[in-house]
Amino acid sequence: xxxxxxxxxxxxxxxxxxxxxxxxxxGSTLFFAALVLLLFGFALxxxxxxxAEAAPGLLWLAVVFGGLLTVARLHQLExxxxxxxxxxxxxxxxxTIYLGKALAGGMAVIVLGAVLLPVVGVLYGIDLxxxxxxxxxxxxLGGIGxxxxxxxxxxxxxxxxxxxxMLPLLMLPVIAPLLLGAVEATAAALSxxxxxxxxAWLQLLAGFDVVMLLAGAAGxxxxxxx
Amino acid sequence: MKTRILGLAAVVALxxxxxxxxxxxxxxxxxxxxxxxxxxxxxxxxxxxxxxxxTALGGLAYLWKHDLRLDALAxxxxxIGVMFTAFAIWGGMMWGQPVWGVMWQWEDPRLTTTxxxxxxxxxxxxxxxxxxxxxxxxxxxxxxxxxAAVDIPIVHFSVEWWRGLHQGPTIGSxxxxxxxxxxxxxxxxxxxxxxxxxxxxxxxxxxxxxxxRIELETEERARLGRISAARRAAxxxxxxxxxxxxx
Numbered sequence: 012x013x014x015x016x017x018x019x020x021x022x023x024x025x026x027x028x029x030x031x032x033x034x035x036x037x038g039s040t041l042f043f044a045a046l047v048l049l050l051f052g053f054a055l056x057x058x059x060x061x062x063a064e065a066a067p068g069l070l071w072l073a074v075v076f077g078g079l080l081t082v083a084r085l086h087q088l089e090x091x092x093x094x095x096x097x098x099x100x101x102x103x104x105x106x107t108i109y110l111g112k113a114l115a116g117g118m119a120v121i122v123l124g125a126v127l128l129p130v131v132g133v134l135y136g137i138d139l140x141x142x143x144x145x146x147x148x149x150x151x152l153g154g155i156g157x158x159x160x161x162x163x164x165x166x167x168x169x170x171x172x173x174x175x176x177m178l179p180l181l182m183l184p185v186i187a188p189l190l191l192g193a194v195e196a197t198a199a200a201l202s203x204x205x206x207x208x209x210x211a212w213l214q215l216l217a218g219f220d221v222v223m224l225l226a227g228a229a230g231x232x233x234x235x236x237x
Numbered sequence: 238m239k240t241r242i243l244g245l246a247a248v249v250a251l252x253x254x255x256x257x258x259x260x261x262x263x264x265x266x267x268x269x270x271x272x273x274x275x276x277x278x279x280x281x282x283x284x285x286x287x288x289x290x291x292t293a294l295g296g297l298a299y300l301w302k303h304d305l306r307l308d309a310l311a312x313x314x315x316x317i318g319v320m321f322t323a324f325a326i327w328g329g330m331m332w333g334q335p336v337w338g339v340m341w342q343w344e345d346p347r348l349t350t351t352x353x354x355x356x357x358x359x360x361x362x363x364x365x366x367x368x369x370x371x372x373x374x375x376x377x378x379x380x381x382x383x384x385a386a387v388d389i390p391i392v393h394f395s396v397e398w399w400r401g402l403h404q405g406p407t408i409g410s411x412x413x414x415x416x417x418x419x420x421x422x423x424x425x426x427x428x429x430x431x432x433x434x435x436x437x438x439x440x441x442x443x444x445x446x447x448x449x450r451i452e453l454e455t456e457e458r459a460r461l462g463r464i465s466a467a468r469r470a471a472x473x474x475x476x477x478x479x480x481x482x483x484x
Contacts, residue, residue, distance in 0.1 A: 163384065167377055172367045181364060181381065184356040185388045188395035195399070215395055226387045230380035233300065 015107050022098075022111025027118060029088060036084055037119070044077030044123060045130050052134055062135040067197035070124075070131045071190055074153065077127075078120045079179050082161030085116050086169040095169070095235075105232035109162060113227065116158030116165075124150035137201060145200035145209055152216035153193040156223055160186050163227035166234040185223075192216045240447075244440045250433035254426070262426045271335045276427055278328035280434035281321045282351065287438070288318025289358060293386035296379030308375035309449035311382060312365060315358050317441050322355045346396040353392050357385040371456060 030037050051069045055062055062069075089095040098108060128146060132139040139146060164182040168174040196212035258276040265272035295311030298304075329348060330340040342348055361381055368374040 167364070167381060171364075177360075177364060177367060181360040184353045184360065185384065187353050188388070188391045191395050191399060211398065215398065219391055219395075222387060222391060223384075226384050230384060233376045233380050 015104065015110070018103050018107045019110035019114055022108060023114035023118070026085060026112065026115035030084070030115075030119065033088075036080075040077050040080050041123060041126050043080065044073045044127055047073040047076050048127065048130055048134055059136045063137050066131050066135045066137055067194045067201065069135075070127055070197060071153070071193050073127055074120065074124050074157070074193075075183070075186070075190065077123045078154075078157045078161060079182070081119045081123065082116050082158065082165045083175075083178055085112055085162060086165045090169045099235040105235055106228035108235070109166075109228050109231035110224075112166075113155075113158045113162040113224065116162050117155045120157050120161075121150055121154035124154055139201075141203070142200040145204070145213075146197065148213060149193055149196040149200060149216070152213060152220055153189060156189045156216060156220040157186060159220060159223040159227050160189070163223075163230060163234075166231060189216065189219050192219065240440065240443050243436070243443065247433065247436040247440045250429075250436050254429040254433040258426045258430055262422050265423075268336050271332055274328050274332040276430045277434075278325055278332060279427060280431045281325035281328060282347075283431065284434055284438045285318050285322035285325055285351070285354070288314040288321060289354065289382075289386065289389075291442075292318060292358070292361070292382045296382040299375055299379045305371060305375060305453055306450065308371075308378065309453060310446055311379065313442055313445035313449050315361050315365075315382065317438065317445055319355065319358050319362060321438070322351060322358070326351055326355065344400050346393060346400055349396045350389070350393045354389060357388065361385060371453060 048069060051065075051073070052062060055065055055069075086095060089098060099105075101108065125147075128139060128150065131137065160182055164178055164185070167181065168178045171177055192212045192215040196209055196216065199206070199209040199212060254276075258273055262273075264270050291314035292311045295307050295314060299307040299311065326348070329351075333340050333342055361378065364381055365374055365378050368377065
């Protein structure tokens with residue numbers, strides 16, 4: 012098991028290095044997601060109270076849009092270079108490759124969420140400091156779940172025609188519970204959790220993460236063979 | 238011939254059940270004639286769920302046996318399931334307009350779940366159309382269908398929770414129709430309609446499955462044709478190599 016984690020980590024590290032040394036996409040994705048938040052301001056503003064009310068939903072929609080681009084790149088770079096076939100021939104379990112990819116994607120989406128949170132705070136006038144811990148937990152669980160689903164569907168669509176539209180089309184309905192849980196947990200955290208529902212939503216997120224990681228790991232083996 | 242008998246039985250049963258539900262059974266006291274929509278809405282929803290169950294099981298069986306006929310079954314069921322689910326949502330909206338006052342009720346977990354269910358399987362069908370290689374399509378569609386099936390209970394659960402935690406208004410749900418207090422006539426009308434719809438579903442399934450098999454054969458013939466055409470065009474080179482890039 013620890014061996015498998017080590018292998019998965021090696022794959023994740025490789026992806027993270029490629030992403031960082033490529034130096035274009037990671038930064039552009041962050042900027043794109045921040046831009047989405049700015050545009051939501053134009054769409055719903057200038058009433059700051061209305062924006063603050065909608066903030067949890069807007070934050071997570073921006074994470075979803077940015078995250079879609081992130082997970083699409085996870086397989087795309089390698090598919091273009093033919094490196095995906097090499098990866099599939101590695102003498103490791105397919106689920107280890109999945110785990111490594113999901114780890115890399117999860118880290119990227121968590122960074123995305125961590126960067127967007129303060130942007131939301133500034134743009135929509137919300138004080139995040141009192142809710143820092145539950146917000147961090149929500150971003151962590153949300154990022155893992157998003158990557159668990161995203162890695163799977165990115166592999167499904169990697170060599171498809173019209174994959175740019177098929178990835179969101181297949182993936183977005185599946186992550187609906189994640190979006191719901193993350194938005195509600197964020198809203199509960201920001202409002203000081205008056206109804207004590209934060210724990211329940213975090214549990215939903217954790218449950219979603221576990222189920223989707225297991226399903227993705229089980230299904231991934233059928234996606235790489237060719 | 239057997240299929241034709243099944244189809245005839247479905248038509249007769251649907252006609253009889255419709256006449257009963259539309260003219261013999263009295264209108265509901267509170268909802269009036271709008272309640273009659275339930276007689277087609279509930280069977281459609283049930284067949285939608287049944288179809289997607291068949292799709293998931295067919296996919297699972299394909300991954301195990303690698304028999305393309307199982308994939309054809311999963312495909313047929315998904316297409317028919319999308320049709321019935323869309324019909325169920327449409328019927329629900331027609332019913333919601335007079336009874337709830339709105340077509341779309343966000344606080345009804347069944348409606349929200351069903352809408353996502355429809356989106357998941359429309360995605361499944363589009364995915365199938367955009368993948369050319371039959372084997373690759375079959376195994377990938379199987380996993381996509383299975384993940385969708387795993388997702389549905391979580392969706393339902395989360396939406397249910399959403400409403401529960403928000404303490405939304407309690408709204409008359411379609412299940413009321415099956416209330417034990419409901420007059421026997423309503424229950425019988427619904428059950429006969431369920432039976433008639435299920436017969437029609439079975440006939441559609443058989444026909445769509447046969448069609449899917451023919452589609453597979455045509456595809457295979459076209460592939461073989463392309464390969465031999467490529468061989469004739471360039472007899473010196475190992476022609477089938479070019480085929481591997483498809484999809």
